Amino acid sequence: MTMAATAAVQSPALAVSGVGLTYHTSSGPVEALRGISFDVRDAEFVSVVGPSGCGKSSLLKLILGLERATRGSLAASGREITGPSRGVGAVFQAPVLLPWRTIEENVLLPMDVMKLDRRETTERAHALLRMAGLGDFGRKYPYELSGGMQHRASIVRALVHDPKLLIMDEPFAALDAITREQMAAELQRIWMESGKTVVFITHSISEAVFLSDRIVVMSARPGRIMEVFDNPAPRPRRFTDLSSPALAELTTEIRRSLDLASAA
């Protein structure tokens, strides 16, 4: 009894155990994921890297509850994921802002859809917009903002209903290298201030090393976990820290693991 209670308290923010996913296509079954198991602790920042087509996005759909695993199970804070959940916020590759809504209206979309308290959510949204440097842009339409600002707005939208878990699918893939680094630094700040648990899918090793507490390396299809790396470097980190001996070695190790993953 007490043991069960402790287990519930200590259950990880996200538990992925033995997950396999097979798509049934017209040309036969396609195995996207095989035997994926990892835990994400509360307030931890975990990145998933892997060659393209390794099933990173499939994994994301499973965590978001948009798809069901063929084998194994996923649980968020000890509760099995059977469908989309309000406890999760999602940031996609593209900002996916609705062009007919202002930035503020876009950010408040979860309030409309989830029927959240208007005053409380609006206050949160304003605070988050200010935190993301978009305080003066609430009344603008998405097409009036730069790509980086649109991405920040999409992160604010994912946070506005105060989810425990934030899932990000290569959110900066479409941005130029300089904006990418700025966004990563911004994300680190937002993450440190908000204390969310983040699962970050990327194909950039330096981004993963810069941001993460742990990095999960996946192999080519069917996606399997090759290795998991710890990154205990202190926060806040700067991009120049990446050239420090410890992080440079970590980067090299991940790269070596990815080379094996692409070959596998």
Add this chain to the structure above:
Amino acid sequence: MADITTTSTQPAQPVAVSRWRSGAGRVLEGLISFAVLMLLIEGGIRLFNVEPYIFPAPSAIAMALYSGIASGLYLKALAVTLTEILGGFAIGSVCGILLGIAMVQIPVLDRFVYPYVVALQTVPKVAIAPLMIVWFGFGISSKIIIVALTCLFPSLVNTIAGLRAVDSDRIALIKAMCGSRAQLLRYVQLPNALPYIMAGLNTGIVLAVIGAIVGEFVGAKTGVGVLILQANFGLDLASMFAVLVLLGITGVILSFILRQVEIRLCFWSGKATK
């Protein structure tokens, strides 16, 4: 960041002003070329002594238009025809949009209803107009129904296309927020379909004018179509052209109004966002 605001708002004003100026310039250009064309026709007709029952002179058409409007005859007929156009357009378009929504939401309905709608569309409206006159009489209601049938198809087809042309990311976005299908429709699909629907309405309003005249040709007591027939029987080509001009202007104005509504409602359409 502050400079971003200034760059996005300040150049907008000169652009708007120059657009207005070029718009006014284009209207002036059009008027001048129209006047020159009319003068040429007028001169040609006088030069070659063309009989008025073959081709009326622009001055005769203008006179006929003036007297028709001054006597109140044209405006009374136009009021009737306009009622038919707008009434039928409203009914047909609303039915088309609602049916389109229903067909996208309920696939079974799509499979069962769509063939009938296509069949209905394939039958020329001139062919079913006499039937409508038999069923609904010589009054205004038979024309409204003919116009409604004409407008139904473009708004239906465009509504369906617009509701289906939704980016899969936007669907995933709403689903990840635990959104229902009704919420997906309300927050994503319908706004997304708006430019498509407006394009359908713009096609519909032009067809509505045609539909109303066709209906009046087949059988009516009053209306612009009746005026055309009367002028035709009397070989009064000046009056006939005058009515056609009136009808053309009406069509252009209706289409222009819709276009303005579209610009207001779909201000975001065509702007690059992902």
